[in-house]
Amino acid sequence: MIDPEHAYDLEPTAEADRGPVDERPLWQRLPKKVWVGVGIVIAYVLIALLAPVLAPHDPLAINPANQLASPSGEHLLGTDQLGRDVFSRLIHAARVDLPIGFLGAAFPMIAGTILGALAGFFGRWTDTVIMRTADVVQAFPAYILVIVLVFAMGQGARSILVAFTVLAWVVYARIVRGEVLRVRGLDYVYAARVAGLGRLRILRVHVMPNAISQTLIYLPNDIVFATLALASFSFLGLGIPPPTPEWGAMIAEGQPFIRTNWWLATVPGLVIVVFGLGVSLIGEGLEERLHR
Amino acid sequence: MTFLEVRDLTVKFRVGSALVARLKGEPVPDLVAVDGLSFAVGRGESIGIVGESGCGKSTLAKAITGLEPPASGSIWLDGRELTQRRDRATRRRTQMVFQDPSSSLNPSLTVEKTLSELLRVHRLVPKDEIDDRCGQLMDLVDLPRALLSSRPRSLSGGQRQRVGIARALALEPEVLIADEAVAALDVSVQAPILNLLNQLRDELGLTVMFISHDLAVVRYVSDRVIVMYLGKAVEDRPAADLFDDPRHPYTKALMAAAPKFGVKKAPGESALKGEPPSALDLPSGCRFRPRCPIAQDICAEAEPDLTGPSKTPRAACHFAWEGPGNSG
Amino acid sequence: MSNRILEVSDLSVTLQRAGKPITPVEGVSLTVDRGEALGIAGESGCDKTLTLKSIIGLLPPGAVVGGDLRFALDRDEPVAYEPAEVHGHGISMISQEPMTALNPTMRVGDLIAEGPMVHAGLDRSAARERAVELMRMVGIPTPERRARMWPHQLSGGLRQRVMIATALSTEPKLILCDEPTTALDVSIQDQILGLLQDIRTRLDMSIIFVSHDLAVLGELCDRIAIMYAGQVVEAGPVDELFADPRHPYAEALMHSVPSFAETSEELEGIEGRPPDPGSFPEGCRFAPRCDYARDDCRIASFELVSIGPGRETACIHPELIGGRQR
Numbered sequence: 001m002i003d004p005e006h007a008y009d010l011e012p013t014a015e016a017d018r019g020p021v022d023e024r025p026l027w028q029r030l031p032k033k034v035w036v037g038v039g040i041v042i043a044y045v046l047i048a049l050l051a052p053v054l055a056p057h058d059p060l061a062i063n064p065a066n067q068l069a070s071p072s073g074e075h076l077l078g079t080d081q082l083g084r085d086v087f088s089r090l091i092h093a094a095r096v097d098l099p100i101g102f103l104g105a106a107f108p109m110i111a112g113t114i115l116g117a118l119a120g121f122f123g124r125w126t127d128t129v130i131m132r133t134a135d136v137v138q139a140f141p142a143y144i145l146v147i148v149l150v151f152a153m154g155q156g157a158r159s160i161l162v163a164f165t166v167l168a169w170v171v172y173a174r175i176v177r178g179e180v181l182r183v184r185g186l187d188y189v190y191a192a193r194v195a196g197l198g199r200l201r202i203l204r205v206h207v208m209p210n211a212i213s214q215t216l217i218y219l220p221n222d223i224v225f226a227t228l229a230l231a232s233f234s235f236l237g238l239g240i241p242p243p244t245p246e247w248g249a250m251i252a253e254g255q256p257f258i259r260t261n262w263w264l265a266t267v268p269g270l271v272i273v274v275f276g277l278g279v280s281l282i283g284e285g286l287e288e289r290l291h292r
Numbered sequence: 293m294t295f296l297e298v299r300d301l302t303v304k305f306r307v308g309s310a311l312v313a314r315l316k317g318e319p320v321p322d323l324v325a326v327d328g329l330s331f332a333v334g335r336g337e338s339i340g341i342v343g344e345s346g347c348g349k350s351t352l353a354k355a356i357t358g359l360e361p362p363a364s365g366s367i368w369l370d371g372r373e374l375t376q377r378r379d380r381a382t383r384r385r386t387q388m389v390f391q392d393p394s395s396s397l398n399p400s401l402t403v404e405k406t407l408s409e410l411l412r413v414h415r416l417v418p419k420d421e422i423d424d425r426c427g428q429l430m431d432l433v434d435l436p437r438a439l440l441s442s443r444p445r446s447l448s449g450g451q452r453q454r455v456g457i458a459r460a461l462a463l464e465p466e467v468l469i470a471d472e473a474v475a476a477l478d479v480s481v482q483a484p485i486l487n488l489l490n491q492l493r494d495e496l497g498l499t500v501m502f503i504s505h506d507l508a509v510v511r512y513v514s515d516r517v518i519v520m521y522l523g524k525a526v527e528d529r530p531a532a533d534l535f536d537d538p539r540h541p542y543t544k545a546l547m548a549a550a551p552k553f554g555v556k557k558a559p560g561e562s563a564l565k566g567e568p569p570s571a572l573d574l575p576s577g578c579r580f581r582p583r584c585p586i587a588q589d590i591c592a593e594a595e596p597d598l599t600g601p602s603k604t605p606r607a608a609c610h611f612a613w614e615g616p617g618n619s620g
Numbered sequence: 621m622s623n624r625i626l627e628v629s630d631l632s633v634t635l636q637r638a639g640k641p642i643t644p645v646e647g648v649s650l651t652v653d654r655g656e657a658l659g660i661a662g663e664s665g666c667d668k669t670l671t672l673k674s675i676i677g678l679l680p681p682g683a684v685v686g687g688d689l690r691f692a693l694d695r696d697e698p699v700a701y702e703p704a705e706v707h708g709h710g711i712s713m714i715s716q717e718p719m720t721a722l723n724p725t726m727r728v729g730d731l732i733a734e735g736p737m738v739h740a741g742l743d744r745s746a747a748r749e750r751a752v753e754l755m756r757m758v759g760i761p762t763p764e765r766r767a768r769m770w771p772h773q774l775s776g777g778l779r780q781r782v783m784i785a786t787a788l789s790t791e792p793k794l795i796l797c798d799e800p801t802t803a804l805d806v807s808i809q810d811q812i813l814g815l816l817q818d819i820r821t822r823l824d825m826s827i828i829f830v831s832h833d834l835a836v837l838g839e840l841c842d843r844i845a846i847m848y849a850g851q852v853v854e855a856g857p858v859d860e861l862f863a864d865p866r867h868p869y870a871e872a873l874m875h876s877v878p879s880f881a882e883t884s885e886e887l888e889g890i891e892g893r894p895p896d897p898g899s900f901p902e903g904c905r906f907a908p909r910c911d912y913a914r915d916d917c918r919i920a921s922f923e924l925v926s927i928g929p930g931r932e933t934a935c936i937h938p939e940l941i942g943g944r945q946r
Contacts, residue, residue: 554881560814
């Protein structure tokens with residue numbers, strides 16, 4: 001009757017039809033793409049860690065005699081407008097972009113998860129205060145806040161991370177608050193209360209482990225956002241100050257030469273994209289498994 | 293010998309803004325889920341609470357186990373009042389089995405962790421005996437001990453319910469409330485669970501409160517049955533009497549409406565017309581009056597009390613005890 | 621001219637689950653006569669719902685259907701048909717969850733009027749009048765006012781009545797009911813069952829009623845088919861089958877349900893779980909859980925055999941039933 005080529009999967013709703021339950025621990029049940037993503041991320045981390053060893057040249061060494069050279073054996077990606085080896089700068093930049101990408105997502109996640117959990121679990125005034133603060137933060141134009149913070153604290157990694165944390169905790173807080181509210185109403189939490197377990201124990205053992213799966217799904221996306229945001233800020237001159245190599249800054253620096261030395265701007269961009277791809281694969285795979 | 297007693301219990305839920313209501317000069321919008329309920333249960337007795345959705349039976353369970361505070365009235369266990377501030381030792385004494393196997397167990401914990409957490413927090417057994425006790429609890433509910441290392445998602449609905457019972461029994465309660473404990477299970481799985489509950493009641497001397505909308509199931513597990521309607525008890529009888537000789541019109545109608553396996557019945561013959569009114573807008577006098585086939589003037593004026601020739605049986609109808617009554 | 625309106629022969633449904641084909645419905649044969657109510661009983665599992673969906677042609681894309689489906693659409697004899705032929709014409713279906721079955725963005729009257737507008741070609745006002753008429757027929761009080769309401773404003777019982785009105789709006793010969801009263805209170809359930817019975821006799825309509833509740837089936841249905849693991853394992857007149865089941869699964873079900881007639885009897889469940897559709901056992905699918913199972917049961921091929929007028933069973937040893945030691 002219907003073309004089996006376009007088969008959709010039956011979503012079995014009855015417990016009887018779900019098939020044998022896969023009892024292995026989570027990490028064994030992840031789809032293959034997650035491991036591809038993990039491989040990419042590990043490769044980036046290794047390159048960042050080993051940059052001083054892997055880089056053929058000093059990323060900061062200026063050589064006015066050899067500006068904008070084309071790729072050669074000596075300089076795999078040529079040199080930039082100050083004669084610096086682009087390849088060395090590229091891999092050294094990982095030491096800046098990766099930590100800020102990860103921490104720029106981790107700090108908001110920690111702050112937001114704690115605040116969202118408190119808001120959802122204790123409710124009433126705690127909830128009102130935290131969520132209205134979140135509303136105010138969200139209504140604030142982000143770039144203005146970043147500019148103010150950078151102005152106040154000076155350019156650099158510290159002010160970037162503070163800016164991210166102050167802005168991005170809101171999403172996590174909302175996600176976690178919603179999940180905590182949902183879990184609070186489930187029977188096993190009632191059972192814990194009936195059994196006389198203390199509120200903090202209930203929050204720690206029964207609520208939080210079941211409320212954070214959405215956060216874990218969102219986190220990889222956020223790492224990509226943070227990395228891109230850093231690159232954007234650097235592109236605008238708000239990020240990491242020169243001469244420290246950073247992918248976004250490299251794109252900005254390479255932009256005027258896009259006609260002649262197109263690789264100066266595009267290669268760092270590709271590097272960011274591939275990193276984002278790796279992280280996204282992890283996120284997608286987690287979502288497929290955790291999305292119950 | 294009264295063991296568990298509910299006196300004039302009222303539980304309310306706020307359903308709108310109190311501030312807005314006061315500004316408008318209206319009564320504060322409270323939904324009265326349980327309204328002046330009173331009954332007493334003896335130790336080891338098995339009482340069934342029957343009613344349809346919105347009658348307050350689940351709220352009653354939550355009040356007794358301390359999950360919902362009463363607005364007024366009191367709950368007494370073994371001669372002492374159970375207040376909202378209960379210490380751990382008191383909370384142990386009343387435990388509950390929940391309806392939905394898919395949400396009654398923490399999915400991130402193994403069965404063993406679920407059970408042992410309670411044992412540890414309440415210090416019921418010395419540390420080195422915890423494993424043993426978990427095993428004994430599994431034996432008690434007829435589950436293989438190997439399942440202790442399983443997570444809820446690996447278990448069937450029936451198995452999860454048994455774990456729920458084991459969890460409730462881990463604290464060695466004196467009162468066990470089963471809130472629609474078998475409603476979500478297949479019939480072939482319900483039967484063994486009901487038998488298990490009966491058996492545990494006998495073996496452990498538990499006082500069991502079995503809440504259900506299913507009359508046939510309630511009859512199978514209860515010595516005595518209370519029928520609830522819109523927050524009030526309308527009839528309170530020994531089980532056999534209730535089913536042979538119901539006295540309240542609602543009970544009669546409910547019996548007539550319920551499909552009965554083994555007894556031929558035509559559909560749609562019950563006298564129960566219409567739908568229950570909203571609990572926020574109750575009729576005057578007897579709250580069953582608008583749907584009652586024998587309602588008279590007095591029913592709109594005076595709300596009938598739960599009365600009877602003796603302490604039980606009781607029925608809340610002006611005409612409950614007139615005449616010989618009929619079979620359900 | 622026969623009285624038969626539906627003939628299902630050897631129906632099977634194959635679907636994909638996580639990339640592997642499974643056959644949750646196999647070898648199902650049913651018949652329905654004019655004005656008859658056929659019950660399909662069984663426990664949780666998708667086989668009964670898939671059977672209904674096959675009959676009305678609403679299977680998910682990619683489903684492969686085997687066997688023969690014949691319906692007396694416009695003729696007196698059942699003939700083969702395409703799903704599109706019976707959509708909005710001849711067969712209707714009502715399901716369990718009135719919350720999700722009614723479009724929340726349409727007023728109730730418009731929902732019911734849609735069928736007559738699309739399939740009977742009525743114009744909007746005529747269709748709306750028909751909708752109000754239907755609402756009155758299914759016992760919805762003040763139907764003119766209610767027709768302008770949204771689904772969320774109605775109670776569960778009223779929503780179910782709206783579903784029934786929608787199902788009737790296309791004047792079907794056959795209504796498929798998938799656990800329509802499971803989510804309703806007892807008193808409302810009785811009203812809905814009474815309504816279905818009433819419609820059946822007044823409009824000479826046929827009903828297939830799926831439920832796990834044997835008592836409900838006993839009330840409404842003339843004949844009943846018991847399904848297990850995707851197959852019909854026993855069928856027959858409902859009172860006869862309940863009193864004297866000729867398949868071990870049917871017998872076990874009878875002993876699991878609390879009875880109002882026999883109150884002292886202890887209930888018995890069934891050990892084990894139903895098999896997963898991806899791994900049905902060889903031979904009789906109930907054999908692993910059956911008290912009477914013999915060696916030949918585990919290699920027997922499935923066949924629904926007649927053992928009396930209108931009575932069929934798939935058990936190859938029905939003579940053993942009732943002789944258990946317990």
